[in-house]
Amino acid sequence: MRFSVLGAAALAAFATFAAAPAMAAPECPVTSADLKKALTKADEADSTGLNNHYWAVVVDRTGVICAVAYSGDKADSQWLLSRQIAAAKAFTANGLSLDGGPISSAMLYPWVQGSPSGGNPLFGLAFGNPLDAATIYDGGFGKFGTDKDPMLGRRLGGTITFGGGLGLYNGKTAIGGLGLSGDTACADHSTAWRTRLKLKLAPSEGSDALTFGDTSGHPHCPNDAGTQGVAE
Structure with a gap:
């Protein structure tokens, strides 16, 4: 009898769980x-x-x-190869952007470089979040x-530390990420910005x-003409 009562209680609990709506x-x-x-x-x-074409990937906020x-x-x-790079850029920008605080993958570049004195604060960042190949x-x-x-x-992860990844926003609220790849890092950023x-x-x-x-920003790319990658 004891097992029957416990079994009935377990079934009731399972039924309640099964009936609960899934989180959207x-x-x-x-x-x-x-x-x-x-x-x-x-x-x-x-x-x-270089006038190449691009892959673009968007991730939601998760x-x-x-x-x-x-x-x-x-x-x-x-x-x-740019298909997976674009996916990782989107994941990177979304994962590091906050409400009112966007961070592009291009902004990470100077912080991840090594140096004779031991490297920058984010040196090795890309290796801590591998892509699901x-x-x-x-x-x-x-x-x-x-x-x-x-x-x-699918949530594939990945971290890219050069231009092409941007956070997506509704006003100041972060709602996802955009990644572009297919050309130089500067053109990826510029075209992502336009997109x-x-x-x-x-x-x-x-x-x-x-x-x-040289030390505080992203390096120039061929043909970038000195632009800031902020295309209107």
Whole structure:
């Protein structure tokens, strides 16, 4: 009898748990279609790099990939390696940006460099958060960059410490991250900046602009023409 009572209680508890609604995932800041449209226009407008095409990835506030796009005609019209780099940039920018305090992946560059005196405060940062490579390479090649991309709905991690990753905002509220890759680090940042403006998801407070400097900023890239990567 004792076991029957306990069994009944356990079943009742399980039924209550099963009936409880699942917690909804944060809404994706953009659709893949809107990302593709904004990315393509930003790619056409930007001339700060090597005129390559790009991969773009968006994560929601929890770091889950929710939109993927590319600006070329097909998946291999841009560097295939850039697909996972873009994903890691989006994860990096989202993970380090706070409400009213955006941080771009470009801003990390001077803080992660080594030096004869022992390195900077964030030296080795990228090694503490490895990318989930198994998921990156999962699925058929024909699905990459489509609404069936195997990265979608997955949290892949990764940390990138050069230009191309930006936080996404609703006013001053952080709502996700955008990562671009496919050209020089400076052009990645500049085109990501244009893409974010076209999506109307730039922060209303704080600045995550790329700044240049031998020791205090991001290094210049070929063809960047001395721009700050803050394209309108």
